[in-house]
Amino acid sequence: MLRSLRVRISQGRQYIGDLRAASPANFRGLPVIASTPCATDCRACADACPTHAFTALDPLQIDLGRCIQCGDCEPACPEKKLTFSNACHTAAVRREDLLISAQRPTPPPIAVSQALKQQFGRSLRLRSVSAGGCNGCESELNAVGNVNFDLGRYGIEFVASPRHADGLVISGPITRNMAEPLQLCFDAMPRPRFVLAFGACAISGGLFADAPQVERQFLDQNVPILFIPGCPPHPLTLVNGLMDLLGIALP
Amino acid sequence: MPASPYLLAAALVPQTHAEFVHALRERLQDGARALTYFGEKLADGTVELTALLQDATGLSVLRGHAPADAQVPALTVQFPQLHIFEREIHEQTGLAMPGHPWLKPVRSPVAPMGSYPFFQMEGKEVHEVAVGPIHAGVIEPGHFRFMCLGEQVHHLEIQLGFQHRGIEELVVQRPLAHAVTLVETIAGDTSVGHTWAFCRALEALAGVEVPVEVEIVRGIALELERVAMHLTGLSGIATDIGFLQGGTTWGRLRTTLINLSMQLCGSRFGRGWLRPGGVRFGVHSEDAQRLPTVLGQFQRDMNTITALFQTSLSVAGRLHEVGTVTADQAKELGLVGMAARASGLDLDMRIALPGAAFERLPVALSKQLTGDCWARAGLRIDEIARSIAWIQRALAVPGIDQVPLQPLGALPPDALAIGICEGWRGETIHALQTDGQGKLRHFKAQDPSLRNWFGLAHALRGNEISDFPICNKSFDLSYCGNDL
Numbered sequence: 001m002l003r004s005l006r007v008r009i010s011q012g013r014q015y016i017g018d019l020r021a022a023s024p025a026n027f028r029g030l031p032v033i034a035s036t037p038c039a040t041d042c043r044a045c046a047d048a049c050p051t052h053a054f055t056a057l058d059p060l061q062i063d064l065g066r067c068i069q070c071g072d073c074e075p076a077c078p079e080k081k082l083t084f085s086n087a088c089h090t091a092a093v094r095r096e097d098l099l100i101s102a103q104r105p106t107p108p109p110i111a112v113s114q115a116l117k118q119q120f121g122r123s124l125r126l127r128s129v130s131a132g133g134c135n136g137c138e139s140e141l142n143a144v145g146n147v148n149f150d151l152g153r154y155g156i157e158f159v160a161s162p163r164h165a166d167g168l169v170i171s172g173p174i175t176r177n178m179a180e181p182l183q184l185c186f187d188a189m190p191r192p193r194f195v196l197a198f199g200a201c202a203i204s205g206g207l208f209a210d211a212p213q214v215e216r217q218f219l220d221q222n223v224p225i226l227f228i229p230g231c232p233p234h235p236l237t238l239v240n241g242l243m244d245l246l247g248i249a250l251p
Numbered sequence: 252m253p254a255s256p257y258l259l260a261a262a263l264v265p266q267t268h269a270e271f272v273h274a275l276r277e278r279l280q281d282g283a284r285a286l287t288y289f290g291e292k293l294a295d296g297t298v299e300l301t302a303l304l305q306d307a308t309g310l311s312v313l314r315g316h317a318p319a320d321a322q323v324p325a326l327t328v329q330f331p332q333l334h335i336f337e338r339e340i341h342e343q344t345g346l347a348m349p350g351h352p353w354l355k356p357v358r359s360p361v362a363p364m365g366s367y368p369f370f371q372m373e374g375k376e377v378h379e380v381a382v383g384p385i386h387a388g389v390i391e392p393g394h395f396r397f398m399c400l401g402e403q404v405h406h407l408e409i410q411l412g413f414q415h416r417g418i419e420e421l422v423v424q425r426p427l428a429h430a431v432t433l434v435e436t437i438a439g440d441t442s443v444g445h446t447w448a449f450c451r452a453l454e455a456l457a458g459v460e461v462p463v464e465v466e467i468v469r470g471i472a473l474e475l476e477r478v479a480m481h482l483t484g485l486s487g488i489a490t491d492i493g494f495l496q497g498g499t500t501w502g503r504l505r506t507t508l509i510n511l512s513m514q515l516c517g518s519r520f521g522r523g524w525l526r527p528g529g530v531r532f533g534v535h536s537e538d539a540q541r542l543p544t545v546l547g548q549f550q551r552d553m554n555t556i557t558a559l560f561q562t563s564l565s566v567a568g569r570l571h572e573v574g575t576v577t578a579d580q581a582k583e584l585g586l587v588g589m590a591a592r593a594s595g596l597d598l599d600m601r602i603a604l605p606g607a608a609f610e611r612l613p614v615a616l617s618k619q620l621t622g623d624c625w626a627r628a629g630l631r632i633d634e635i636a637r638s639i640a641w642i643q644r645a646l647a648v649p650g651i652d653q654v655p656l657q658p659l660g661a662l663p664p665d666a667l668a669i670g671i672c673e674g675w676r677g678e679t680i681h682a683l684q685t686d687g688q689g690k691l692r693h694f695k696a697q698d699p700s701l702r703n704w705f706g707l708a709h710a711l712r713g714n715e716i717s718d719f720p721i722c723n724k725s726f727d728l729s730y731c732g733n734d735l
Contacts, residue, residue: 003559007496010552014503024510028517050429070432071523071531084517128389132416134439134731136520139483141389146502160387177413178392181384207433213417231522232439 014147019239020089020251027086027234028069033060034081035102048076051206055099064090064098064107065203068231091228091241098203098229112247116225119192120166121246123155126196127165127189131182132208133172136232137199141169144235151239154248162188170224171232173201173208179215186222197224198238200231254309256604256671257451261663263314268323271300271315278304278313279330285585286310286671287680288336290344291693298344301682301695303669305603312667317346325351332585335701357701358412358734370408372398377405380716384413391730397716404719407711409704414734422694427453430694434681435522438698438732440483443469443476443521444674445696448681451606451670453527456683457659463607464650465529470608471645472512472521472530474638477675479508480727481631487724488628489560492569500556507549514538529656539646550639557632570625574710574722577622586706588677588699590726593630594622600673612644624718627725662689676700676729698732 016022038060046054053066054073060081074082092098092107100106130138144151145158159165162185174182186193197219200206208214226245228238243249266274279285283306291299296319304311317323325348327334339357341348348354369379378399384392394410418437422430434449435442447469454461482505489497509519516524516532524532560566576586581594591598599616601609617633619626645651662685670681677699686692707726711719 003555003562004496007500007556007559010555011500011503014506024513026514026517027519028523048428050425050432068432069518069522070435071517072428072432075531129385130389130391130414132414132731133391134436135391135729136436136439136442136522138389138391139440139520143506146506147499148503148506158389172414173416175413175415177415178384181392181413185385207436208416208421211417211421213415231436232520234519 015150028071028084030085030087031062032083032085033102044076045073048072061101064229068200088234088236089240110244117247125159125165126167126169127162128169129182131172131178132175137171140232140235149235165189167194169196169198170202171198173205173214174216176215195222195224196226198228203227254604256606257455258310258669259455260312261666265314265316268315268317268321287697289695290340292344298346322347322349327351331583358415369396393730402715404711404716407708411733414731418735419694437696438729441674443472444672444679446525448670448672448679450527452668452681452683456662456668465654466608467645467648468530468651472524474642475512478635478638479505480675481635484727491720497560528659533652533654536652546639573624573718575623576710585702587702590703590706593619593626595620600678624721624725664689700728700732
């Protein structure tokens with residue numbers, strides 16, 4: 001009993017009170033593009049990028065849906081135009097919103113979906129399917145329920161059965177060997193139901209976009225309602241995206 | 252041979268496959284351990300075989316060459332530690348391996364996943380339980396088929412491959428500078444362990460020797476990863492047996508540790524930290540001064556929860572004599588890493604092949620003798636304390652704040668380089684082979700999970716099926732590390 005109390009005291013208060021305001025120290029999250037001009041015909045950043053995230057060079061445009069936050073572009077740029085901030089408010093409801101530039105440095109804020117808020121605003125059950133995920137995304141998905149982020153406080157939880165789930169959270173590029181199980185899982189979910197894409201692999205294929213072992217047709221038929229960029233995304237990226245979309249604890 | 256965790260072999264002259272198999276058998280009979288054994292299908296359809304062996308004299312490589320239609324006798328019956336290697340060679344190269352008892356696919360299904368012919372048992376009360384590929388939790392996919400008599404598991408067959416992304420081929424096809432980001436995702440929870448093995452192989456190939464300060468920083472990254480993942484595992488075991496204080500406390504202690512990694516390199520998983528030629532981030536002096544206090548508090552909190560865990564009768568009742576693998580079994584099956592050490596084997600590459608970092612600051616062997624879930628949990632608690640103590644010493648090493656990244660030169664032609672790193676699960680092994688022009692021709696990555704999955708299957712025999720979750724969590728193996 002005394003030992004148990006000692007553990008409880010050592011635990012202290014761990015939950016993050018204001019999740020929206022939380023700011024992870026030194027997280028390499030969002031690429032920041034300086035508005036200074038590039039050197040003529042320079043493509044050093046694009047060549048350094050393993051996922052072809054630089055979708056335009058003049059002016060520079062980065063697809064957050066492809067960016068794996070490796071940071072290899074930062075030292076490659078001779079003009080020192082590229083840095084990273086720890087911003088976590090980067091989730092988006094439309095795929096094209098993930099394109100950023102010096103003029104539009106972050107995806108637009110997510111507007112509350114009244115329909116989703118009404119249906120799921122006080123209780124949302126998610127089913128996670130890893131389809132080629134490397135356990136980076138899966139670890140961060142587990143973290144959103146831990147004592148720090150504790151998304152359960154707003155009624156958002158992961159469930160074991162697709163029968164109990166409202167949303168399907170996909171991580172990984174969707175391997176050929178997981179395409180069928182993923183479809184079966186989704187088919188087993190009752191309507192209304194929706195899909196969320198968690199991480200660069202799920203959003204764009206990431207490092208595996210053109211790999212022959214990947215089969216992504218599922219996402220053509222079931223367009224995600226929320227794209228959570230990163231490799232892996234910080235738990236706060238999902239937390240902020242969901243809270244904004246469902247209108248939870250609005251300031 | 253020096254005890255280095257890497258090896259460079261230029262212009263290996265292959266033996267005929269008959270000579271190769273003969274030599275391999277003799278070396279194993281003499282007590283050598285196979286670290287890896289793989290095949291590469293060459294452009295002309297023939298197959299090059301490579302075995303990496305370790306004995307008292309150090310590491311050595313055997314190289315053989317087999318025509319496409321060769322019959323290369325399997326050695327698995329005599330040396331079960333080779334079973335997974337020979338299955339993989341057969342699958343990746345198509346080489347016939349007569350005499351192998353069970354050429355079950357490793358990761359590429361021969362039949363659609365749903366119609367795979369599992370091993371079957373017959374009997375009035377025998378029944379099967381099928382689990383997966385999608386599991387109840389937030390976890391990677393894999394299929395488990397239990398053959399049970401009542402509640403007791405007679406046999407567990409594990410079917411993997413769902414995560415196969417073709418990472419070995421992609422590393423060869425992509426620009427070499429991009430390879431490291433792929434390597435970081437071989438098993439995303441072992442980013443540092445895999446990347447260090449890859450760096451060691453590539454640096455050996457390129458003839459780059461990194462300074463000891465770089466190796467110390469890499470060691471800090473590796474040990475932070477080890478502690479974080481051991482905490483994940485302990486938290487999982489505690490949750491699975493309903494010991495919720497352990498689940499939450501170890502969970503939040505993990506947060507502390509992965510946030511330290513983020514503080515040092517920008518990623519909670521050590522991504523972007525190690526690069527061939529060095530590291531992208533040293534340890535700033537402010538961090539080197541601040542971290543010892545944080546780590547000291549961490550270890551005190553760790554001791555508090557460990558004392559509760561290890562004196563709780565309900566914990567002892569659930570973990571003792573569950574999922575046991577004896578030392579003889581572990582050795583015979585070729586188990587590695589923490590699974591092997593929990594069964595009493597002295598197997599830690601940080602000690603056998605320390606490299607500059609662990610030569611400068613040696614780490615003591617953690618070992619348990621009982622080979623059950625209790626031993627695997629206790630081993631992890633023990634290793635956490637040793638890793639924290641190691642990091643404390645490493646932070647005091649001067650010169651770890653400024654560590655320049657060295658450029659890699661051209662690679663030599665027709666050379667084989669192997670890098671080894673004792674990640675948190677066990678030895679990760681990477682092999683790079685160049686062609687006649689010095690271009691990367693073949694890449695072989697080996698996660699310790701490849702060898703240890705069969706240990707889990709073995710551990711379940713004769714156990715209650717309800718004990719599967721804790722057995723699984725105590726081994727804590729990687730699906731994508733196996734599936735590649």
